[in-house]
Amino acid sequence: MKKILQASLSAVLVLSLVGCGSTKDEAIYQDSIDAYVNEIDMDYAYDFTKTLSTDTSLHDNSLGFRTSGSDAEHRTANYLAKEMKAIGLKNVEKIPVNVDKWQYNDASLTIEGTNIDLMSVSYMVNGTDENGITAQIVDCGTGFAKDYEGKDVEGKIALVGVDQFNESWIGGYIYEAYEHGAKALVTYDLDGYGRFSDDDHQIQDVCAEDIMPTTIITMSEYKQIKKALKQGHDMVTLKVDSVMEEGNGTSYDVVGYIPGKSHDQQIIFAGHYDMYFTGFQDDCSAIGTIMSMAKTMIDSGYVPENDIVVVAHGAEEWGATGTEFDWTRGAYELINNVHPE
CATH class of the missing domain: 3.50.30.30 (Glucose Oxidase; domain 1)
Known part of the structure; x- marks a missing residue:
């Protein structure tokens, strides 16, 4: 897993720096690339991903759920905002967006006899x-x-x-x-x-x-x-502590910036931080990757040509009832109703 993260961190930076990847461009930015690679901290990438995935204080239940508008999603948004500030991202925002709330806490199925x-x-x-x-x-x-x-x-x-x-x-x-x-x-x-x-x-x-x-x-x-x-034995008791509140939830998209030389364009690194079953791969590793990319750029002293925006959005695993597009809710609300620019 660490090798995969390292390859991702290195490859995406090169693409960000050299654009279409010509030899001339690569030579121009080689010093920045070398400085970046030297600052890659794989322990940070892995440990951050693991914490986001397995820290039980960031879960709603024993199965490792963190879902749309839930208590765990709110706690995790606070954690992400604090970490973005700690690694040096600027203008960190915890942006509220409207969602259908779903929080699953516990359930049991017992059979008489x-x-x-x-x-x-x-x-x-x-x-x-x-x-x-x-x-x-x-x-x-x-x-x-x-x-x-x-x-x-x-x-x-x-x-x-x-x-x-x-x-x-x-x-x-x-x-x-x-x-x-x-x-x-x-x-x-x-x-x-x-x-x-x-x-x-x-x-x-x-x-x-x-x-x-x-x-x-x-x-x-x-x-x-x-x-x-x-x-x-066919008499059962099913108890389900699950709450779905249509239109009555708040999720948070957490956003931080690496200011560029120009503010005319933006490069966006994004992933979702809600999950089922601890979600190391889906999608905590993506959040760990983009946070590590941002930290490495800042630590290496790199100043991008354009603003780089790091976005951790909620309400992807589910955020809207009665639609096949439930997975878009957190991102949709951010770009349509909060920050259309």
Whole structure:
């Protein structure tokens, strides 16, 4: 990982300095390039990324979530603003933007007559009240209309295997369960993006309206439930501490500057700092990279031709309900409603 970060830090600087990369330009800027490379601090890049990813004070729950407008996202914005100032970025701003808030804190799924007690993971919808939903759970196969034939799920909890890569996005499964009267939906992953093992949670943005509590469990956990159902244990209690507030959230885009010789143009280094499951790769490593690039430029004494703007934006993993463009909310609000210039 450190080698990948170092390659990124070096390559992007060269592109920033030499433009189209001609031999003449490279010679002109060689001193700046050498000074920059000498100041690269891979320990800072890695340690900063790791802190942003794994520091539990920057999480909302034990799974390492930091989501749109949540308490953890607000704490992390403060942390990023403080760090931007510490490395020497100028005019650091913590810019509030309007989002749909989603904060997932905890969940549990228990089955009467068994010792099954799982932490199912909520999608970007509201959860249950503190008492949860106690009802029958019905195995509805792969969650399409034909899988509900002959099954009564009215007022019950539907259990569905999903494949969001080859079959349908999660919204399709939610709406199908809703049409058949289910009170909540519990899913498990059959196949999909980045599937690694039967112990993975494969959550994706819902791209759907907030119509029922919806969670995901692992394939291994599904096998436990399937065994319990065969033994006649089908009464479950689902508790989900998940809060979605449409139009009532505030996220922060954190922005800092390396002033250039000219302010007519800007070069923007950007990434998002919200995440699921500690998100080292998506997208803490990007924030670690752009922060390290900025720190190295400042430490090397480099003065860019144009302003360099470092942007850490929130509300990318999710920030708007009922749309496939939920991942654009933090950036969209910044460039359309706050800083269109």
